[in-house]
Amino acid sequence: MNEYITLSLILFTIGCVGVLVRRNAIVVFMCIELMLNATNLAFVSFSRQNGNLDGQVAAFFVMVVAAAEVVVGLSIIVSIYRARRSASVDEASLLKS
């Protein structure tokens, strides 16, 4: 059981570092997806450990929310790209004083 949780934590940490390091907004988004997937793995593993399916239902809801989030996030990226001709997270700094 511990192996699965450890793998999930490793993937989550890699996703975290990716969000901090990468500058391309789409790659940052992919790293967020990696973190969501890692939590799903933990949910499914805990579901097996406890012997009920509630964890799998939680993972299912995470997938639904991730799908909605991806749709909105990618359309925000596309509209920012249209306005500024750039998909870099450093360029979108208009609100900075």
Added chain:
Amino acid sequence: MTAFWCLAPIMVIAALGLVFARKAVHAALCLAVVMISLAVLYAAQGAPFLFAVQIIVYTGAIMMLFLFVLMLVGVDSSDAVKETIGGQRLAAAIIGLIFGVTVVLAVGQTVSGVVVGLKAANGNGNPYGLSELLFGKYVLAFEFTSALLITAALGAMVLAHKERLTTRHSQADISARRMREYAESGRHPGPLPAPGVFARHNAVDTPALLPDGSPLESSISDSLVARGQVRDGFEDDIDKVVEQLDDDEQGLGGEK
């Protein structure tokens, strides 16, 4: 457990590839590898329904969406090598390492106990058990997800919609503008030069050569330039051709 030990190294390597890949498309492919491996791990842990959903929703729908947006947006190399905040990468790596070690140690100490397994819960089949929970205990959350999906679809339509602010250019307008540009700046009104003319290759990534042997940048597509896929190393092309011609002439002379 065999599936786990086969897939875990692949998943970690692919996840690292997501962080280190220079091109966004390579990062997307690495993420697809991680997602498919995760689906197999779900199947190995008694979650066949989530296995199917993971493949259909994540690798099927979400990754396709990512690739489509990459096609629209990602050709420019916006992942600059220069750091905006000094030392950010090093700091992020150190913090990530500390975070990972802490969390792994903490969870390794707390997660224990017997693994019950899903034999009993999956007694009637995994989809049956899941649907009993989904439409029984969690039916309210299920209804809320439907509202969330509709809102997300509407939001995406609103965000991606573009009003036409100016009138559409007709063919006559475009040709008049080209002629005006020709009169004002001397830019040639005809089509751009074709790639590969006078060069040693005739592929689209090879710029045409000017009479003095220098490459002509305007003969290559802009997106190839943005991706950094232009073939280079033409400086000595003219010399090579001249050498070859000389060799041929000497060879002919020797025969005579």
